[in-house]
């Protein structure tokens with residue numbers, strides 16, 4: 487785990503570096519925030535630890551610049567002069583914790599360990615949309631609120647792309663919104679004992695439960711229960727699960743209805759996704775014509791929300807004016823153009839680096855939204871190992887359950 491430590495007092499900086507020597511940390515320590523910006527430009531970090539009062543630029547300014555460059559960076563700020571306004575500002579800019587100086591080195595290590603678990607398994611973004619317009623989804627949401635009062639394992643089932651992983655994030659957010667949340671896929675394996683300790687009090691969601699052999703699943707469930715980790719799974723058809731799995735997971739079971747059974751959700755979902763995608767690409771939200779709304783409501787959407795989003799991104803890519811271009815016909819796969827936000831002004835190399843990182847994010851999202859294969863096979867199609875794909879998704883803040 488890569489840590490960037492910014493502290494101008496040499497002796498204190500050395501002491502903090504020493505405190506981290508024994509742990510799983512790869513520490514880069516600097517005294518000057520401008521040097522820190524150069525280091526951040528050169529590659530991704532997991533955690534930033536910075537003093538608030540620094541020469542040449544404040545820790546707050548450094549935090550803002552670092553978060554702009556690497557939005558998923560976890561951060562902790564230290565200060566001997568804990569002015570409440572600065573702390574509030576630091577939290578607003580995404581600092582996860584605050585260490586008032588002087589502090590105990592054990593406290594420092596514990597704060598970093600917590601950030602390590604949040605980095606590995608970030609809690610769901612509270613701003614993520616959760617559309618429950620139809621009676622079927624409203625009833626499901628009520629049931630999730632009830633389930634949140636228990637710590638029982640939960641099984642979500644339904645056709646591909648119906649929102650099983652999203653419902654798992656909703657349940658986690660209802661149970662304990664700040665705790666770590668890890669999503670993985672049965673085909674890629676579940677977290678081992680070393681990682682489970684970090685997830686204590688959090689949740690794990692395993693998509694494709696039917697792709698995980700029953701003995702591996704039972705072993706993993708026992709490990710998670712032992713560590714106080716909430717346990718959720720997803721599959722297309724619970725009847726197809728091995729009996730041992732069904733018995734353990736079938737206590738609380740929720741079916742995600744396909745879109746064609748809850749057409750009331752289609753337009754609100756479409757409008758919300760359209761706005762999100764347009765904003766992400768830095769463009770204004772195009773108008774959706776009445777004829778297109780009708781078409782949206784009448785299609786069958788066998789790929790459910792995934793297909794809806796994919797069609798939308800294709801239409802958005804083909805939009806030149808203020809009206810959204812037509813949806814691709816069912817079964818169409820490629821096309822459109824890629825729109826990227828302009829990078830901040832800088833050297834050509836730095837700007838190209840930023841453009842290339844943004845393009846990587848768009849390409850990964852597209853690949854996921856349009857995917858028909860399992861995650862391991864998708865990684866292969868992209869010329870990546872499953873681990874490299876998971877890492878790239880984490881770096882772009884793309885939910886892991888989509889990997």
Ligand SMILES: Nc1ncnc2c1ncn2[C@@H]1O[C@H](COP(=O)(O)OP(=O)(O)OP(=O)(O)O)[C@@H](O)[C@H]1O
Pocket residue numbers: 615616617618644645646647648649650651652653693720742755791792887888
């Ligand atoms: N009710 C909802 N409101 C808003 N967005 C949703 C909702 N349900 C699902 N989504 C979004 O739709 C997309 C597909 O949902 P999700 O990944 O949860 O489906 P899934 O059933 O787990 O898919 P798969 O079976 O392919 O693993 C995701 O981007 C998710 O955030």
